[in-house]
Amino acid sequence: MLLVSFRFPLYPFPSYPYPIPMWRIIRYTIYTIGGVVLGGIVFEVVTLPRVSELRDQNPATTSMIEARIREARNSGIEPRRVQIWVPLERISPQLQRAVIAGEDTNFATHHGFDYEAIQHAWDQAQKEADKEAKREGENDSWLPNLPDFKRGASTISQQLAKNLYLSSQRSFARKGQEAIITYFMERSLSKHRILELYLNVIEWGDGIYGAEAASQYYFHKPAANLNAREAAFLSAMIPNPRTIFNPQVNPKRVARRQRIILRLMPGVRMPQGTG
Template identity: 50%
Template structure:
């Protein structure tokens, strides 16, 4: 009898967990639909960093300037794709070939030169989750990645990504990063500057903090800049100044 009661309670618990997950992801879907036309005012990562700053007794910093996709330097788009997700335009949120190749390349280089998470996966984490690496968070990330790919186009995913990811302490988005590091707009970045910004994306506060590890950042910048010439951007996703970027890599 007691055994049957335990089974009933376990079933109820599983049902409640599934129901909670359904409600949670329903709210996520609603937000993603809004993000088709409305830019997010805050992200989960921004809120996490604000809490961390307050816990240290500091005032949270947030530098962010929104820039439309067509205004970004095509050098930056190419550099970010080269460093983070070369097959972004052909996969559906997960790139299993990239995971295998990233592991192999990182072993060959002796350091992390390319991440295995796609841009869509990274955006899911930034918008809705935390930096925790626990399995539950990764499961939510996978589901949200599918939702983003289904509800947003590649162009909008990339636009959101370039505007919300962390590029330093309190620095969010490429425009704020370009102004902070180079004193210019993200629309005016050179190939070298674009590769630098792409180089620090994996961990701009610690591992690839340019103030603490300039040599490490420079090594990764050179690797990314070499790869940039091999990144192809489909015509519908090229910025207005893409011809200038193409000529920069012409033989």
């Protein structure tokens, strides 16, 4: 038997005569991270809902409504949905003003994001509410430390983006989606239309969605006929209408926030074409 052996020359691995400069490592790292982030943004943009369709189409449902329906069915309860769409012109200017006063005082001027201003407004309102509670002889925190409630610092546009399209999951990915949707919403829709959508889809109690349904449920009148006190009452409920600011569960807490909103309403700047 003939045995043949082969010998291959062994070449050393190439080596750099000098160490790689740190600036080059940093640059490559930035490029890599930037590429990943850009790829994620492109993916999100491609898969985003077409918010431009909201210019002249009302959504048939929302992520919030569908989540409430699932919750009810999982509990063996028949879900309730009361919602009556109306144009902004048929919603009291007092309610428009009260909601902006309570949720997003710079709505007319910002471009979708206003974290510091909203956080400051929440802090000031909480201090005033706590003072009123003490004068009434109660030690009732305006925002109790409950695990199912988080204090908001979102604009009306951000709240609408989340309400329409996103889950309530807390994550950086969801906040990123919210920011992108908000950006395109502000570019595609007028403030008039954003406020109109918002006032027709937000939750105002168990199975109560939108200003018209809320006005009929709580005051037995059309939303167009709400006065300032009634408008401030409904606005006071918005952060958590089913528990913390539910007037049937915490009437005094709702009343305190109502009074704060009434004081803020005269100074609110309204967007062009709204109340």
